[in-house]
Amino acid sequence: MKNRSRKRMITSVLLFFSMSVMSCAPEVVTTKPPVDTTVVKPAAESYVRISPQNKAYLQLTNGDTFIPIGINTSFIRQEDKEEVILQRYEHYFQETAKYGGNFARVWLSAPAFEIENKKIGVYDSVIAQRVDKLVALAEKYQIRLKLCFEHFRDLTGYPAPFVYSLAFDKPFYAVKNGGKFKDMPDYINSKEGRAVYLNRAAFWLNRYANKPIIFGWELWNEMEHTRVPTPAVEAWMKEIFPGVKKLAPNHLVMQSMGSMSTSWARSIYKTFSAIPDNSIAQVHRYLDMGAELAVCRGPMDELAADAINDLRSFNLDKPIVLAETSAVEPNHSGPSKLFDKDVNGILFHDLLFAPFFSGSAAPGQSWYWDFYVDKNNLWYHLGRFSQAIKGFDPIKENARPYFSNGENQLKIYSLLGTTKDLIWIRDGENNWQTELVNGKAPRVVKTQKFKLEPGVLRVEFYDPWKQQWTKGEIKNNATILPDFSRSIVVRVEKM
Template identity: 50%
Template sequence: MTRLIIWLTMLVWAGTSQGQNFVQVSKTDPHYFATSDGKTYVPIGLNLCWPRFIDDEAEGLAKMDMYFRRLSENGGNYARIWLSAPFWEIETQQAGQYDEQKLKRFDQLLTLAQHYGIHLKICLENFRKLTGYPAMFPGSVPFDRPIYASANGGPLADMNQYLDSETGRQLFLKRAKKLAERYANHPAIFGWELWNEMNSVSGKNWEEWTKIMLGEVKSLFPNHLVMQSLGSYDKESQRAIYQRITSLPDNDVAQVHRYIDNGASWKICQAPMDTLASQATQDLLNFQTSKPVLAAEVGAVEANHAGPWKLYPNDTSGTLLHDILFAPFFTGAAGPGHCWHWDSYVEKNNLWWHFGRFAEAIKGFDPAQQQAVPFTTSLPNGLRLYGLRGKTQTILWIRDGQSNWQTELAQGKPARIVTNVTLPLRQFPAKRIDSYNPWKNQHVAGKVSGKSIALPDFTRSIIVKLYTD
């Protein structure tokens, strides 16, 4: 622990010499991101919101160092942090008063992120009521803010007063301004998310509040993206609110949360993960906002989000994580899906290698420069094809629909070997072909035979790159 603290101190003195650029919406194609030097940026990563079950600063920072290192080693460049989690929260004792030691702790987190080349999306708030909403299960965080409640000496009676009154709004803005004084020009920050799943708060006028605060926060952080998030997209009736919020002019990124959830009324939430994640992404793309879309929280839960999914321990191969990563991007999202259960799933099952396989799969394909157009189709033998068609390259992700979480994780059936797959050249013209097996990390040159492309045998999925130049 002592060595980590000394090392962090040395990095702090190094300042911003690591040379990261700010992340922006791509000027080449607004469906994607770019860094301020014009290079396309695909945010490969996951939610790493706080170090669970840890209170000690040195231990928590060591855990974050491990997370960032493992992610970076596997091609990752993005993570999401909840500033409102107790481990990071800077406003701890009294409304409007900030803990300098917690700010220094956050300094160290940003230093780690910059060292590992990771951009952080910072979620500013998550509380839903002022009081009476403690952590729902061990390792979770509170969803209330007692120091704001008048019953505890705070200035507010309830969430409605927080959202509607000048006093409540200034509490949010004062905290944001404190952060802007310190971090407005920090290049390791991807952007600022106003709230986690704000349609879940107990107050009424959160939509109007969102419209106001998107602009206010953008003025404080002109070099960073600003966005809002909504609760898990598990009811068809939520489509309208998702469209309204993602379409707001000051909302830079269209985000969606989606989970396997047996308690959800919408049957898509019990579908195979690739179908579930793709459908949520496609819905946001259908809003035609001309913004980057991110599947910003994806995972699996016990019914009605009662806790992490009981089948996670069975998924030692990471079949869910593979689909979480690939399905959104190959549907047209600006990046892979971002998994939620970083500790009880990704860390516990040692699945970091999947990020590296995704990075390898898309290497050399620049979706913005290619002006990529997403498409999907079905192939014989139960295969689903997700593709991005570009100006000179087309990249395909072919998923075996007969192998999914129901068959592998619930029923214990091993994935089959898929053989004798061909693609018609008429639909997929190519001069050169490269096939990539992400499960074996193997590239194989494709074969053109007559009027078709013959693919190598595979299990679960394969990526195919078609070059027309």
């Protein structure tokens, strides 16, 4: 009996121990691992934002790097039927998209799109529906819109000079015409004036706040032309920026000032660009023989690059864009007479390439979309720029701009990356003065040696004038550039 009891007890202990060991053994997983249900939205459903990895550049909320390629198509200069206006814009958007572009700027305060056109606070529903159609066209061609709220400069009731029938005045805002404001300072400084501005802005913000096709909102075109003192304009911006951003949290908000062609203009750019709520530091600069600054009377690539470098010197920690640029007659007295001669678009080429290769988040954005770009059918230059930067991601490469003067009067604009460098070489012997004024044809730069850093794996060349890619040979940390005129792009792949 004792032996049988003892045997049962030992068996129980062994069984308990066996079960304990089994319970501690790793579980065999027979189910499938959990599926990642995160859906990355396509580009068309993504908003533009400042890159959190590199604040000098822009990206979409789906993570794609976004480089705004396009021009100002701000208004139709002559009043016309809605059908004609929309046909013109479809043409502009179609041409932009055809050549790899994705961006345009439009003034909501231009006569064709102005909802508040007779009385303060009364908005024209027919005009609003016209803008809806414009936005639908932008969506069709995937052209992201920067919409500018205001541009007027006076409350006099009289037209400003050189406006091509474009209203730079809001006479019905003035007290003498039944409005609420004595003058521009009264409108800018008063609570009532700011409420009028924000109410009109809110009409658009509420309408399009959930539209990814909206690149962003611009408060006022070249606001210093209102002639309101700088401290008052700064105070106005610091109140209006948050008010706009609150209603459009998914969009960028920015401001613009006039052509940076004087030392005074540089100082106000430093003030306004630094406002924290100002998403992008925009700069306007033109080739202008009446400008105070000598750089604005020189080669287009140099004046464009200098504008970007000036703003970069402010240490802003935000994207910088040359948002308006082109050529004018002295002191902005009209579109440049050079346009008639510039059928090859050398000014357009330079204003596109020089800013981006100087650290801008975008190529330069041309003014005179009608008198210059469209008239001379220069849209294809957008495609040449798109091809030149293809495969180079400035965010992933943590691109750093660097400029140097090379041999044989070559100007070398470089974006240096971690695995790739992208370099635009401009022939310093050729510019708008030599070619368009003096009639000297661009030379052919032949068998030019180009030094490379050690560790280069591959080198390729893109000629934007021939639309041609070629491969280079590397020997003793150098390569020979293919024969070219005006400019060439070098793409370097490193270890």
